[in-house]
Amino acid sequence: MTDVFRETLGNLLKARFPLLCVESFEEHRVLAEIAAVATDPVRVRTSRNLVTWSLTEGLVRPDGTRLEESNRPEHALRQALHTEEATVFVFRDLHPFLGDGQRPGDPAVVRLLRDVCAAFKSGPVARSLVLVSPTLQLPVELEKDVAVVDFPLPRVGEIRALLDDMIRSNIGSGRLTVTLDDAGRDRLATTARGLTLQEAENAFARAMVTGVTLSEADVDAVLEEKRRAVRTAGLLECVRVDIGLDDVGGLENLKQWLVKRQDSWLAEAARYGLPNPRGILITGVPGCGKSLTAKATSAAWGLPLLQLEMGRVFAGLVGSSEQNMRRALRTAEAVAPCVLWLDEVEKGFSGAGPGSGDSGTASRVFGSFLTWMQEKDVPVFVIATANDIERLPAEFLRKGRFDEVFYVDLPTAAERGQIWSVHLDRRLRNAPAAGGLVVDDAVTRRLVEASEGYSGAEIEHAVIAGLFEAYAERRPLTVEDMLLALAATVPLSVTQAEQVERIRTWANLRAVAATAAYDRFA
Ligand SMILES: Nc1ncnc2c1ncn2[C@@H]1O[C@H](COP(=O)(O)OP(=O)(O)OP(=O)(O)O)[C@@H](O)[C@H]1O
Ligand SMILES: [Mg+2]
Incomplete structure (x- = not known):
């Protein structure tokens, strides 16, 4: 990847x-990369001097000598302006003088930079x-004059080289024992993918310092560091999944689709002529398992789950929206293979309706996202979830963007049976005091019938509410506890009947049912 950087820069x-x-x-x-390119006559025809500038050191020549009176950016830029030798100047601390969305830049510095450009x-x-x-x-004055070069995160090979260096120097000093074989080191390096070298x-x-041995167990420690680093980048969250x-x-149709595409990023799949799957969009009724499926996919595939917060992309707290999106995608690419999860993607369009004045930005950002999705050749599997599909622009749904658009409906009777059993199992497994409830066919039938029109989230809620009832009286959970809990809540499909109906009508025409046919008509 750095080869691409060298070539572009050259x-x-x-x-x-x-x-x-x-x-x-x-x-x-x-x-280091710029130095390698600037002084390489093959890449740049005539080799250039490399002069760096920082606020603390001013201009520094390749031999380490500092140029007098060059700490202030105006002075440094003036000196650059009058240089008569072939030179690449690298300015490191100039951005604070160029302003950002909130603050204006220093007019003298911006002016000088434009003069430098012209000269x-x-x-x-x-x-x-x-x-x-x-x-x-x-600043807008400079936008047209500048060429932006993407600098990729380090490749696994570079990370591996770093790891080997570090191991060598620590073993040499006798402080470290390493039980990792070659494959283990590779795994450790691969785990660190998506991090900067630092x-x-x-x-x-x-x-290395938390133990005297470096072993397989350290993969987890590195993964933890990665979660932290990805989080501090502010846009992506590496989500830990335990389901x-x-x-x-239920949702058998969707689950089958996903199971078939497991391991599709392996070289083996390429030998079948298979492309990397691009991703899916899951829409549908709230509380019916959209986000849940996104999480479960990452666990089932054994890939890290990176959640992209749409709200933050557009918040403008850190950088511009476009820049945020680009940075997030670059990180996802570096972490690949991974699942990139855009939860409630339509939220990115809040305020992006006609007349809000912001529609330009949102369309641009999503436009670049869709282009990336279509062109990416790295195994980043995108799962986008959305409730309010009407707020999504049409191009999002056009064929060929996502591999498939799935629709999650209120659970059918058969699905409700499975959802009850998932949640009862999960809650009662480690709850000896609440135990004793035998979930046989008769019990399941009663629960399934009573929960018609309820979402998975509402069923889960009824299990918890029932447990509270039982706990209040310090007795085991009964079916009646849950039936009462159901009766005490009005499901969303009733309180928001119109909206739910709208979502269903829309999706029935345009999306593939996540529920298998045999569950629908059971
Ligand atoms: N099909 C299901 N099977 C098991 N549990 C479910 C199912 N659907 C929903 N749940 C339960 O409800 C919770 C909420 O579901 P989830 O977050 O996936 O809903 P969602 O479709 O993303 O809704 P929203 O549109 O509100 O974001 C889940 O964490 C899970 O406990
Ligand atoms: Mg959700």
Whole structure:
């Protein structure tokens, strides 16, 4: 992947692009890569000097000498402006002077940067200025002049090399025993995929200091570090899942579809000529297992589940919406194979209706997401869930975007039976005091009949409410407890009958039923 970076950067430098921008937290890795490209005559035709700038050190030449009076950005930019040698300037701390959505930039710095652009574009010697910054927010004046270069997260190979280095130096000092074989090291490195090199180093270092041996058990520690790192990036959450497809009652059609696509990212599947599945959209009645299925899929497939918070993508707290989306997708790609879960995707469109003024951004962001989905060749399986499909733009549902659009309806009788048994089993398994209830056919029939029109979430709720009744009197749970709990709640299908009906009519025409036919007509 860094090869792509080198090639792109090389081409841009060769084409004399005056202003480039690399968005990354990994300053050191970026600098090393830029240095490798700028001084490589094969890539850039004529080798360039590499001069770096930071607020603390000012301009620094390749031999380490500092240029006088160059700490202030205006001074540094003026010196750059008057350079007569072929040079690549790498500016590391300039972004605070360029402003962001909230604050305006420093007008003098912005002006100088524009002057630099103009001078570098037309001058006889090859000069370029590269901005390296963790956030990419450019003043409008500069937007047209800058070329943005994607800097990928490290590949497994690079992470593995880091791990081997660290092991070597720690074993050398006699502080560490390693029980990991080659495959184990690979697994550890693969687990760290999606982290920056710095984060991976922290994770490995932590694993090495918490025990004197580095073993298979440390994979978990690294996974934990990854959850933390992905979370601090602010957009993706690595969700821990402890349920499987067996915990989803009914929805056999959907579950079968998923089971068939398990392991589809393995090389074996490619030998069958199979493409990576792109993803599915699950819509339907609230509380009927959309989010549950997303979670269960990741567990069933043994892949990490990354949840993308649509609200945060658009919140504008960290960077622009487009930038947020791009960053999230890049992280997901680096973590692949994984399941990327966009829960309640229609929320991204709140306020994006006609006349709200924000529809442009939302459409752009989703447009780029859909393009990514269609073109991606990495095994990131997308599961999007949505209640209010009417708020989704039409292109979201067009054939060929998602592999399938599934519709989750209120559970049928057969499905309710399974949902009751899932929840009773789960609750009673570890509850000796509440036990004793034998869930035979007669009991199931009563529960199933009484819960017609109730969602899975409402059934689960009735089990819990019944348990509270039993607990209040310190006695075992009875069927009546749950029947009473049901009777005491009015299901959503009644309180919001119209909306539920609307969702059903819509979906029946456009989506595939998640419920198997034999369950529907049972
Ligand atoms: N088919 C089901 N089998 C077992 N449990 C279910 C099922 N459907 C719902 N539940 C229970 O209800 C809870 C809520 O369901 P879930 O979050 O999947 O609903 P949802 O369809 O995503 O609803 P919403 O549209 O409100 O987000 C689940 O955690 C689960 O305990
Ligand atoms: Mg949900």
